[in-house]
Amino acid sequence: TWGKNEFGQLGQDNTTYLSSPVQVGALTTWSKVSTGYYSTYVIKTDGTLWAWGRNTNGQLGLGNTTNYSSPKQVGLLNTWSKISAGNNFALAIKTDGTLWSWGNNSLGQLGLGNTTYYSSPKQVGALTNWANIYGGSAFCLSIKTDGTLWAWGENSSGQLGFGNTTYYSSPKQVGALTTWSSAAGAAFHSLAIKTDGTLWSFGLNNFGQLGLGNTTNYSSPKIGRA
DSSP, X not given: OOBOOTTSTTOSSSOOOBSSOOOSSSOOOEEEEEEOSSEEEEEETTSOEEEEEOOTTSTTOSSSOOOEEEEEEOSSOOOEEEEEEOSSEEEEEETTSOEEEEEOOTTSTTOSSXXXXXXXXXXXXXXXXXXXXEEOSSEEEEEETTSXXXXXXXXXXXXXXXXXXXXXXXXXXXXXXXXXXXXXXXXXXXXXXXXXXXXXXEEOOTTSTTOSSSOOOEEEEEEOOO
């Protein structure tokens, strides 16, 4: 890790800034990593989940709001498969296909049907067909095993893709297609790729970030011009 480190987000057991990569500990079993707003999350090869850094909203999932500058295990389970972080919150998928979330929930970004903050993982619904999760600033995108695209949370710029700017605190399907392959959430815009390789974007576009050759906002997916 390297960069800013005021909350210990580099996992070096200090708050010293680093301008070049430094190894976190000596282990060789780290597998998947995601970074949020001054927080870091990693899944090891044994399926355990670890987190460190800023924890003001309980976003580390450790049942408290204490900042940590070195890796701490989230619970005792070894069934974590996917992890994605947003702005002071995180989401994860287990090997059984269930979806979990925790941390800041002021805009319904945890998908739990409320705006309550949680400092430990809470299951989102009861479904077991979540395949991938993508955290934006205060919203989420997810693709299920059937290729459908789902979104929830903040929607001030239409970044959820529903053709409106309504916020949703629980998962809602984007359209009816079953051909979504991957996605990404940014601050106020989203991108997604279909199985045919086409790229789609929606949300805020004030700097042309949607790649559509203009600066018009769109609240539903639009195909790229490449």
